[in-house]
Amino acid sequence: MKVIVAGTVAIDDVKTPKVERTGLMGGSAAYAAMSCSFFAKTRIVGIIGKDFPKEHITTLENSGICTEGIERSEGDSFYWSGEYHENMDDRTTHDVAINVLEAYEPKLPESYSDTELILLANMSPRNQLDVLNQCSSAKYSIADTMDIWINHERDELIELLGKIDLLVINESEAQLFMETRNLVSAGKKLMSLGPKNVIIKTGEHGSMLFGKNENEFFRLGAYPLEEVEDPTGAGDCFVGGIAGFIASQNQKSPSFNDLKSAIARGTVMASFNCESFSVEGLSSLDSNKISERLNQLLSYTQI
């Protein structure tokens, strides 16, 4: 299956206790598309400004990603600047400039019309619905989201949940959205809003998968990393790996077992991402390294 990854494409400045880097490629779609591209033919949808470095587009294209769906606008690119603290878990956002995203209305190129799997990486639910509505060929759809949309575009997010197959959301956002601290309970409540499956990401602890059937529950720990260089985009790489793996299976609808296997791939991709800044960890990857780490992850989690 061919995959559309729609979301943000950004310029990031990232500071960690050890290093400070500026002008990095960031954004949910950039990370997710890079990760997805290792498993399936990937097409990106997003918007950039006139200041967006050409080499970042080259990075995407060198990974085989079709960038025709990236709109070039006269404004400035979406910009984020943040700092990770000692524990590499808490972060402070120093600056966010929406810029070109403000008036963005996603348009899918004609050439994307045979896409069968659609990944709506984190962006406004309004934009996610726009993309979904333009993609009548899609057989399977996945969406990610974040706290800002839960707080400010709740109705659109709920509308979206009624139309997608798989929701991927992180722990604190699931708790905020469903107003419960208990993640099992939050997952079940999210399921009742429409998706066929829900995945709650629990950061360094891994993730949980929920299904319609009472017995359909699965959890997998994250790949253990002693050093985390830059966790930005880990969640996007996780969902990108999931989308790519599902697409690579070429089935109309993934089974619960397919989703378990997809989560293992997403987990591996997220771990590589955390070992380098921006998408650099993914740029230097190959399928051998992915298989090797996948086997390692299985030995670390399977009895």
Add this chain to the structure above:
Amino acid sequence: MKVIVAGTVAIDDVKTPKVERTGLMGGSAAYAAMSCSFFAKTRIVGIIGKDFPKEHITTLENSGICTEGIERSEGDSFYWSGEYHENMDDRTTHDVAINVLEAYEPKLPESYSDTELILLANMSPRNQLDVLNQCSSAKYSIADTMDIWINHERDELIELLGKIDLLVINESEAQLFMETRNLVSAGKKLMSLGPKNVIIKTGEHGSMLFGKNENEFFRLGAYPLEEVEDPTGAGDCFVGGIAGFIASQNQKSPSFNDLKSAIARGTVMASFNCESFSVEGLSSLDSNKISERLNQLLSYTQI
């Protein structure tokens, strides 16, 4: 193998958002011994005061636990009173009275002298060392600990780590003790203090196991519970299940794979414990329910 479980035996008052209960049996040894007793012949070591309800001793004995190692003192029993808040994770300790524990010097009954596995449930490292030194027949030893001992009996705790086979410690305590937020790093540092294996408990997320070999790492998610009645003692039941399972295998030294299987049993026992107050969830258990939940846990975590 026969198991000694040494630790505290307490009277607990527990308040949750829904219920308040007083005069419950608590203490690390009570919980751990109850859990262990489903897998192996279990002998408890601890001290109680004149106020300790007889029915609690009956509860232990009804589970087949030998209580000869419980010293009856003229003082008052160790007492803890605490409250769990809405999320059932944060708790406030309202009152702790050390009472009979203050001057406690554990003495193992003669009849315990053929014990081969020793579980040093949470109590002072000084007492844990005392018990260990009296048990020359022990072929395998496990210890749990907590923040108070890391802060106040650090030297004794480090001495203990040099003498045991397996350390079981929770997430925040491992971070405090090893002065690092990263759990993989904390686990490796704890290993360097002497134990053959280290398990870090990560609460609702499960646990991680470390071994001497670089590839010896394992993590397993907790059993998913939508409702938690009373999490007191979950960590003790976890380690009790581990000790019991290892003892039931009758090997001189458990392999890394044996420890993985032991963790699955501990995880199941901890989940049953969380579903009821005090040791009540364990009192009504049987081996069929344990096997059934073990299979469920495996389906929830294995690909």
